[in-house]
Amino acid sequence: MAPLPSPQQLRYLVALADLGHFGRAATACTVTQSTLSAGIIALERQLDASILERGPAKRPVFTPLGLELVGRARAALGALSAVAETAAAARDPLTGPLRLGIIPTIGPFLLPRLMPALRRAFPRLRLWLREDLTDRLTEDLQGGRLDLLLLALPANLPDTETLRIAEDPFVAALPQEHRLLEQPQLSLAALGGERLLLLEDGHCLRDQALSACALPGAGGGDAFAATSLHTLVQMVAGGLGITLLPRLAVTGGVLAGAPVVLRPIDSPPGMVMGRTLGLAWRGRSPRAAEFRSLAPVIAEAIAAA
Amino acid sequence: MAPLPSPQQLRYLVALADLGHFGRAATACTVTQSTLSAGIIALERQLDASILERGPAKRPVFTPLGLELVGRARAALGALSAVAETAAAARDPLTGPLRLGIIPTIGPFLLPRLMPALRRAFPRLRLWLREDLTDRLTEDLQGGRLDLLLLALPANLPDTETLRIAEDPFVAALPQEHRLLEQPQLSLAALGGERLLLLEDGHCLRDQALSACALPGAGGGDAFAATSLHTLVQMVAGGLGITLLPRLAVTGGVLAGAPVVLRPIDSPPGMVMGRTLGLAWRGRSPRAAEFRSLAPVIAEAIAAA
DNA sequence: ACAAAACGATTGGCTTAATCGATGGCACCG
DNA sequence: CGGTGCCATCGATTAAGCCAATCGTTTTGT
Numbered sequence A, B: 001m002a003p004l005p006s007p008q009q010l011r012y013l014v015a016l017a018d019l020g021h022f023g024r025a026a027t028a029c030t031v032t033q034s035t036l037s038a039g040i041i042a043l044e045r046q047l048d049a050s051i052l053e054r055g056p057a058k059r060p061v062f063t064p065l066g067l068e069l070v071g072r073a074r075a076a077l078g079a080l081s082a083v084a085e086t087a088a089a090a091r092d093p094l095t096g097p098l099r100l101g102i103i104p105t106i107g108p109f110l111l112p113r114l115m116p117a118l119r120r121a122f123p124r125l126r127l128w129l130r131e132d133l134t135d136r137l138t139e140d141l142q143g144g145r146l147d148l149l150l151l152a153l154p155a156n157l158p159d160t161e162t163l164r165i166a167e168d169p170f171v172a173a174l175p176q177e178h179r180l181l182e183q184p185q186l187s188l189a190a191l192g193g194e195r196l197l198l199l200e201d202g203h204c205l206r207d208q209a210l211s212a213c214a215l216p217g218a219g220g221g222d223a224f225a226a227t228s229l230h231t232l233v234q235m236v237a238g239g240l241g242i243t244l245l246p247r248l249a250v251t252g253g254v255l256a257g258a259p260v261v262l263r264p265i266d267s268p269p270g271m272v273m274g275r276t277l278g279l280a281w282r283g284r285s286p287r288a289a290e291f292r293s294l295a296p297v298i299a300e301a302i303a304a305a
Numbered sequence C: 001a002c003a004a005a006a007c008g009a010t011t012g013g014c015t016t017a018a019t020c021g022a023t024g025g026c027a028c029c030g
Numbered sequence D: 001c002g003g004t005g006c007c008a009t010c011g012a013t014t015a016a017g018c019c020a021a022t023c024g025t026t027t028t029g030t
Helices: A007-019 A020-026 A033-047 A064-091 A107-121 A134-143 A188-192 A202-212 A229-235 A247-251 A287-304 B009-018 B020-029 B033-047 B062-090 B107-121 B134-142 B188-192 B204-214 B229-237 B247-251 B288-303
Strands: A094-102 A125-131 A148-155 A161-175 A243-246 A262-267 A274-282 B097-101 B125-131 B148-153 B160-175 B242-246 B262-268 B272-283
Touching: A007 A020, A007 A033, A007 A064, A020 A033, A033 B062, A064 B033, A064 B062, A094 A107, A094 A134, A107 A125, A107 A229, A107 A247, A107 A287, A134 A148, A134 A161, A134 A274, A148 A202, A148 A287, A161 A229, A161 A247, A161 A287, A188 A262, A188 B229, A202 A243, A202 A274, A229 A243, A229 A262, A243 A247, A262 B134, B009 B020, B009 B033, B009 B062, B033 B097, B033 B148, B097 B134, B107 B229, B107 B247, B107 B288, B125 B242, B134 B148, B134 B160, B134 B272, B134 B288, B148 B160, B148 B204, B148 B288, B160 B204, B160 B229, B160 B247, B160 B288, B188 B262, B204 B242, B229 B242, B229 B262, B242 B247, B272 B288
Parallel strands: A094 A125, A094 A148, B097 B125, B097 B148
Antiparallel strands: A148 A274, A161 A243, A161 A262, A161 A274, B148 B272, B160 B242, B160 B262, B160 B272
């Protein structure tokens, strides 16, 4: 009943919305300005809807309906290219560009081992990396600016699939000549009595460490928040307190010779204190099957200490 | 980089998948068989993917990849028509066909009042009705076979938006000359001692009644499950036990002169025993704004006793 | 304030691509 | 062994999309 808009016209529409300029949008679509102008007009006529404020001809201003149509157009183009991507992924699994997001408490310690392993396993994979906090990564994932995330689970996002890859237990890091060093392994109760140094807010590791020690999140407006695990280790070495480090960071060389001593944590039986590393991707991604087959390689890179 | 498939070709693909026959699919698309055949072949060539098992020429058999592409194609066509629908909905709100699903414990008691009210408020709305259990309605909603549901909340479905419309308190229905009739209103404890008659499994009202009385779901393999509220009332009248009825059903005439006596339920202060009626629609529906403006009319029809 | 430049809409001519009707090749049925 | 149903192929036709050039406004520069 209703004629479907052509993908071409929708491309014109989103390009115009992105660039706010007919000429530049036309260039981006590799067509001439007249073509793009006619395309927008044709779209308005076919949909019987006014998309642009067509008063005095100046910079294009979108109507409210126009803005909503832009969003729908983006979704439609995404669904359309998902068809093509599905075919491409089935033809050549794990080739071509893949935009991977990693959290800062994994990236620096795993990538030196992971990248060569991936290059060996999937030579035709072109990996683009972005390191950021979980919140921003998930935002970019859902916005389609990233394809895959490597982070700490649970992520618990809508329309997102996750895959557990490895457990990463916490170990306690203490300054040399700390009184708790007499004990071969530390209980949670003992840790609770110490000044626990943490990463700054936004790092998921911060919350995980707090919950591991059963401490309230808002506990103590500590000005001791570190910006990276490296600086955190330096603060421990300086005697400011103790901290919890993921084993991955330790095997990844976060200590770097700092005068810090590690002690395992005396976990309750059957329950290990630590975090779960995993992958996350859009549930509708055409490349879900590819991502799943990526997991063993990553798990091996994590295990290889 | 990857050329997008044309909507036309995707239509051919899904039609072929639905009908399993080139000629019939072509007819459904109002093109000739040669056009559809060429379209499918062109699609396979453009995507560089084999969609059909092209062995001995007989009935079309889809490859696994082909089946997945059909699903993607459906999604893409849906997203594409969502663009057109958004424009159409903005142009003429609450006109055209609307496929509404209603649960059986609402439909018979509300529709006689609701339909005239809707017809008065939105004369150009063409309402298609389907009455079924919650599970099947939600399935059809997410499958795109229904646009809107009227049911008891919470539905708690992914990708689904809901809107509270009205509270529908429960009243107790007892046989005449029942010993509990001495009391002007009944406590939950008193109800718990009686034989509670319920609808058969699958009706959400059954679970709501059970949880209202704080009874376990699997409690008692009762062969007393009724198939509708009407038969439930007859069973109460026959002295088999008592039951809870939503007030909407009572004002809707479920008693129909049956020898049954109603008593309000002595609710804990501030908390009313009952169910919440509401609307549900796909979160991505282009007509979400329309559905929201439908709510007041429905609420009024419920309130008008 | 005036001229120049920038911007988007319009027009006419062209090329590409989709569709049709007819035909060919292949299995399966009677 | 011919008949029938079904899908692929071929050439002609038509419609749609695109470009280059131009026009009418608006904005900018001095």
